Amino acid sequence: MARVTIIDVAKRAGVSVASTSRALNGLVASAETIEKVRAAAAELGYAADVTARSLKLGRTQQLAYAVADIGNPVYVEMMSAIERVVAASDYRLVISSTGDVQATVDLVHSLGRGFVDGMVISPLRVTDELVAAIAQAPVPVVVLGRVPESAGVDTVRADSGRGMELVVDHLVGEGRRRLAFLNGPVDTTPGRFRQDGFRRAVADAAGVSTVEVGVDDFTIAEGYRGALELLEGKVAGEIDAIVAANDLIGIGALHAADDLGLRIPEDIAITGVDDTELAQVSRPGLTSVDLGAAERGRVAAELLIARLAEPERPLHTVTVAPSLRVRGSSVLGAIRSVTLASEREASA
Amino acid sequence: MARVTIIDVAKRAGVSVASTSRALNGLVASAETIEKVRAAAAELGYAADVTARSLKLGRTQQLAYAVADIGNPVYVEMMSAIERVVAASDYRLVISSTGDVQATVDLVHSLGRGFVDGMVISPLRVTDELVAAIAQAPVPVVVLGRVPESAGVDTVRADSGRGMELVVDHLVGEGRRRLAFLNGPVDTTPGRFRQDGFRRAVADAAGVSTVEVGVDDFTIAEGYRGALELLEGKVAGEIDAIVAANDLIGIGALHAADDLGLRIPEDIAITGVDDTELAQVSRPGLTSVDLGAAERGRVAAELLIARLAEPERPLHTVTVAPSLRVRGSSVLGAIRSVTLASEREASA
DNA sequence: ATGAAAGCGCTAACAA
């Protein structure tokens, strides 16, 4: 627990601190010096103080991923993708869980410089304050999601519009005509864009009636509650499909329908968004549109690292294409009893 | 993006850097100085460099939680609990995902000093090297799990023995006599202790025969694979219960059994460990033993903060008691169609 | 190849 500094190592090795530093960092030094320093460092259990090193170097070799909702598997998926990219670079990744907007603002603004060399953020809500913080962030920021161009940062986004279109077209193609959109909070980025996408998609479909219900969170519990409201309320029996804004809500809806004795998909079809593992493993499997979370994470990390290498490179905005995974919650008999392994193959 | 230092702020405000620092940190300063400094800092968009601050202070005000397997919801649950405690303190929490043992060793050893003031680690595998690293960690470490006493650190552990006993007793009480234990890798801490627990528990039960199968990971896919092996292999038809080592494996087993046309729980009962949300939302619900993940996380964070406040306090080892949640995967009709909300009430 | 010394940005004595 006692802190041993480079001075201790230098003394022990009988050389100067400069030589010690050089030996430790693989710079010019005689074999003899390197040997002595290595030995001394090992004996003392020396580990360089990353704070001092960062201060001197002006960089931390550390990147952050700020997640708003770590309880949602889709963010874990993104995180893993980011991590793979970062691990292959010379940076380390730290995860910062930022429940509310304020936490994200604080992170971007006050923690930027010195804490990390750059960060990827996937904010749930985008306030003016957040945009301002991003615009004057002391380190490069890559945003996973939508942010005004004035923020002036690299951005990776999903194509929610096309995604919702895929879902709606699929349901309509299966003969569904009365769709309920079960959304999360509409003041969030996903909530807003998925709603817009849904509306545009149904506007293009003839003879389709819709109803919309919003719940307070993108969670299973809220999805359950919202679906119950829908299925027991005045539209009960009048809808033949529930389009959930994400998989968590979709799973909740699945259970609500099941608990009410409705047959899925005969009585009601249910779909989700994100194609998380939850959608794959629910019974019936939840039809879901993959918005390319892993791909988005990967690209975001690459954009960040590229900008760190070349700060003045032009801004990039990458949009990742969605794809639909049809399962038993929307189509009778659809790969209902397929194994995880073969589902994976099928998606390749 | 241009870095503005405290010197810039001092110049702008027309006072010394010392006064600037004091004004910014709420120490003695005249109202007038505070006002000038505030204004200057705001105009320049100044944010203190945490690296320099940490170097000077000798601490980072930052804690780390090192997770081995962030894909497992139980660790997310622990993380949330840790975060709640940390958020209420003056520290910040950073998450570090450490896939393999080496990453954990590196984190504990070389990153300790300067990176964070202390860390909570939940290693999946405990090697001699890790124990050595923990023992000479430059900052306080709290281990979630089992570690030799020689590591000399505060520890929070689950009572796997009692947990497995609860599961086995329940199954035997329901008339099950031929139990299969579907374990994860036995070279991991959970793998080993849950196996030990299972063996001790069945040793106490009369007339019970057992079989054990180990899979390569604590994942749904591996659980599915292992269960298939079990249910299609030579013990097929000879077992009436699968005791999975965690919920992920249990969910995989649930689906494997379902895909083979077995009725759950009539033909086969299935149980998990950890009582994650997955167990609550699967159909049928997965009977699972809650090893107190949230509680363990909470206690670990509190132990760490307490040690930071009082470095010489005696070592603590806290064991959290398990409890069983019975669901439809092991008992016919058990709260099968209960809602999430009422399940929560029931667990209170 | 090596050592002396400057200095990264900040805070805390210490003096005034």
Next chain:
DNA sequence: TTGTTAGCGCTTTCAT
């Protein structure tokens, strides 16, 4: 109340 200054541990010129 304020300013001057030392110094946290490290890396990196600049001499030698």
